Amino acid sequence: MCESAAFILKENKLERIMDNVVTIDPYDGKVYLTDLLGEEKIVDGVIKEIRLIDHKIIIEENN
Amino acid sequence: MCESAAFILKENKLERIMDNVVTIDPYDGKVYLTDLLGEEKIVDGVIKEIRLIDHKIIIEENN
Numbered sequence: 001m002c003e004s005a006a007f008i009l010k011e012n013k014l015e016r017i018m019d020n021v022v023t024i025d026p027y028d029g030k031v032y033l034t035d036l037l038g039e040e041k042i043v044d045g046v047i048k049e050i051r052l053i054d055h056k057i058i059i060e061e062n063n
Numbered sequence: 064m065c066e067s068a069a070f071i072l073k074e075n076k077l078e079r080i081m082d083n084v085v086t087i088d089p090y091d092g093k094v095y096l097t098d099l100l101g102e103e104k105i106v107d108g109v110i111k112e113i114r115l116i117d118h119k120i121i122i123e124e125n126n
Contacts, residue, residue: 024115052065
């Protein structure tokens with residue numbers, strides 16, 4: 001399976017905020033995440049990096 | 064495997080630009096893509112949507 005975990009980068013630390021993420025939609029300064037079960041999470045930030053091999057989505061919080 | 068294909072959205076059509084993408088780094092109005100073999104492609108655009116289940120990365124070109 002290809003779902004990934006989403007992390008927020010805060011003060012140089014990664015904080016895991018969602019598992020099994022399947023869609024990622026950045027829009028207007030926010031990132032909309034949806035997981036396998038259809039749950040949605042909206043993060044105030046921008047995508048910093050996505051590493052599919054590590055299954056990691058890293059989001060940087062807006063200041 | 065979890066690599067995906069990257070597409071550019073142009074005039075409402077999706078144009079495939081890279082296969083086996085493993086990292087995606089949006090930065091400063093560009094999207095840096097790297098594939099399994101380490102090849103890099105730089106696209107002048109923003110991430111519009113990523114669908115991991117469909118293995119699709121959709122990038123909208125800057126005007």
